[in-house]
Amino acid sequence: KAGVTQTPRYLIKTRGQQVTLSCSPISGHRSVSWYQQTPGQGLQFLFEYFSETQRNKGNFPGRFSGRQFSNSRSEMNVSTLELGDSALYLCASSFQGGPSYEQYFGPGTRLTVT
């Protein structure tokens, strides 16, 4: 079974631009979560989607948004990019979406904002 895939793997953007990252979960998984990883703040939860609905959201500004499609694929969007948005963005999928279910992580998209 194919793992979680994220595209693109690397991205360079300029301050003020917007960016869209994509995540394809493992087949059959309905929950997709997004995390931001930076050297300073570590791994932080962004949001979780289940059956096309955002169920949970972390403490990030409204510039960070996401959505999930009927095939469970998810996208996250960051508008008006800031230098501090440079990070590794990780997507994770799980079968049902619940605390006891294992989350499978993708390789991440490394975003650099210049």
Place this chain on the structure above:
Amino acid sequence: AQSVTQLDSQVPVFEEAPVELRCNYSSSVSVYLFWYVQYPNQGLQLLLKYLSGSTLVKGINGFEAEFNKSQTSFHLRKPSVHISDTAEYFCAVTEIQGAQKLVFGQGTRLTINP
């Protein structure tokens, strides 16, 4: 709210030596506990998890961890490490009754020297 403290940011050990990576957590509610490993340029891989039952949990690659509720700790151990264990290790918790949202520690970089 939960918080996770990994007591060592870096741990150097010699190959075939034992290792312990320490993790303490704080939470006002019951939590599940996890250890993840991240190899360079990759996403996170689950090593083991504690949901309930025996406090000694065995995971992949010869790792094990012990849950100590009174000390709110979940230390990771391996009796004999290999060069291939060089990676960053993350301890994480999530509320049992809450959302599927992992709260991570800052990570411990394990370096194995020959």
